[in-house]
Amino acid sequence: xxxxxxxxxxxxxxxxxxxxxxxxxxxxxxxxxxxxxxxxxxxxxxxxxxxxxxxxxxxxxxxxxxxxxxxxxxxxxxxxxxxxxxxxxxxxxxxxxxxxxxxxxxxxxxxxxxxxxxxxxxxxxxxxxxxxxxxxxxxxxxxxxxxxxxxxxxxxxxxxxxxxxxxxxxxxxxxxxxxxxxxxxxxxxxxxxxxxxxxxxxxxxxxxxxxxxxxxxxxxxxxxxxxxxxxxxxxxxxxxxxxxxxxxxxxxxxxxxxxxxxxxxxxxxxxxxxxxxxxxxxxxxxxxxxxxxxxxxxxxxxxxxxxxxxxxxxxxxxxxxxxxxxxxxxxxxxxxxxxxxxxxxxxxxxxxxxxxxxxxxx
Numbered sequence: 001x002x003x004x005x006x007x008x009x010x011x012x013x014x015x016x017x018x019x020x021x022x023x024x025x026x027x028x029x030x031x032x033x034x035x036x037x038x039x040x041x042x043x044x045x046x047x048x049x050x051x052x053x054x055x056x057x058x059x060x061x062x063x064x065x066x067x068x069x070x071x072x073x074x075x076x077x078x079x080x081x082x083x084x085x086x087x088x089x090x091x092x093x094x095x096x097x098x099x100x101x102x103x104x105x106x107x108x109x110x111x112x113x114x115x116x117x118x119x120x121x122x123x124x125x126x127x128x129x130x131x132x133x134x135x136x137x138x139x140x141x142x143x144x145x146x147x148x149x150x151x152x153x154x155x156x157x158x159x160x161x162x163x164x165x166x167x168x169x170x171x172x173x174x175x176x177x178x179x180x181x182x183x184x185x186x187x188x189x190x191x192x193x194x195x196x197x198x199x200x201x202x203x204x205x206x207x208x209x210x211x212x213x214x215x216x217x218x219x220x221x222x223x224x225x226x227x228x229x230x231x232x233x234x235x236x237x238x239x240x241x242x243x244x245x246x247x248x249x250x251x252x253x254x255x256x257x258x259x260x261x262x263x264x265x266x267x268x269x270x271x272x273x274x275x276x277x278x279x280x281x282x283x284x285x286x287x288x289x290x291x292x293x294x295x296x297x298x299x300x301x302x303x304x305x306x307x308x309x310x311x312x313x314x315x316x317x318x319x320x321x322x323x324x325x326x327x328x329x330x331x332x333x334x335x336x337x338x339x340x341x342x343x344x345x346x347x348x349x350x351x352x353x354x355x356x357x358x359x360x361x362x
Contacts, residue, residue: 007039012153020163029061032132032157037063040149042134042142044114046071048082049122049130054165057129066112067135070097073105080105082131085119089128091147092119118142120150123158124165132157183221190224 011032018028029047036045044067049057060075062068074080079102085092094100094117097109109115114135121128132154136142187209188202195205213223 007035008149008153011035011039012156015153015160016156018160020160020167025057025161025164026061028160032153033061033063033067036134040134040146041140042146043137043140044135046133046135047122047130048075048133049161050075050082050086052124052129052161052165053127054168056168057124057161057165066114067133070105070108070112070114070135071133073102073108077102077104081117081119082133085121085131086128089121091121092131093117093142093144093147094119095141095143113137116141116143118144118146118150120147120154122154122161124161126162129161186224186228187220190227193227 015028015032033045033047037043044063046060046062046067048060048071052058058075060068060071062071071082074082081092081094081097097115097117098106100106114137116136116138118134118136119131120133122130122132124130132150134142134146134150187206191202191206191209194200194208195202198205198208209223209227210220213220216223218226
């Protein structure tokens with residue numbers, strides 16, 4: 001049997017074009033087993049997956065009940081041509097199953113007439129996980145030529161099995177992470193509510209929620225749901241906005257606050273206009289002119305303020321003022337206004353010269 005047989009090539013291309021996302025592994029393997037006997041001219045075929053990474057793939061797919069019976073016996077016994085190919089990683093040709101195989105398999109091979117076998121290993125993620133097995137009888141035996149014919153098909157089928165396992169593994173990981181996230185979301189929400197209720201940080205609230213679950217003997221998710229549903233017995237408000245006292249006997253209950261209504265403004269009666277402004281002047285009258293204020297810096301005596309550039313102007317440090325040679329004597333002889341200048345020669349008192357007080361004593 002040549003590996004470039006059109007039937008084998010067509011089946012190999014069909015498996016290679018199968019989309020992994022839409023691949024149903026059971027029907028795919030069944031189609032391969034059903035096509036091989038007619039394409040290669042052998043009595044029966046089977047695919048036995050012994051140790052795949054995904055245990056859901058383990059099993060036997062066959063072209064009929066007799067090869068399925070032989071494959072199941074190999075799978076249960078843990079010995080046989082498929083197990084030998086998986087352990088060695090190389091094709092295995094068994095010319096007589098009635099003499100080489102285990103006793104149960106030898107009896108079943110003699111009963112079905114499928115006495116010879118060829119196994120090509122199937123690899124998943126680079127590791128042998130099963131075998132593609134062809135069965136023959138003495139009239140139509142199988143041998144090394146069938147090994148070469150199955151080489152390309154076994155490679156493509158191994159690649160498809162690896163892809164399906166990877167897709168299932170990733171799908172399971174996504175489902176697990178999604179479930180963990182959905183389970184952790186109520187816990188995080190409950191921790192946030194406790195943190196807001198007790199004015200603490202979310203980490204401390206999470207530890208409190210965990211201790212609450214341990215004390216009550218419930219799951220963490222159940223404790224979180226109890227907090228979210230306000231059935232945890234810890235719903236004590238920390239801030240009282242408005243407390244209404246309980247009504248006493250004989251008193252009516254205070255009405256519940258309802259919707260606020262807009263308060264209509266009270267009408268204001270217009271006052272009669274008397275034709276005068278606010279200061280009592282008739283309308284249109286010219287306001288009186290007020291005398292202009294005196295310029296700042298003037299003195300009541302009439303002296304004007306010093307110019308800004310004067311070194312003796314107030315607010316600026318100036319030179320020391322000169323002191324007169326003769327001190328000014330205080331004025332005598334009655335009261336004077338401060339504005340009047342003192343006379344240079346004061347007038348003598350009435351009656352002549354001023355006498356000394358000693359003269360009056362004597």
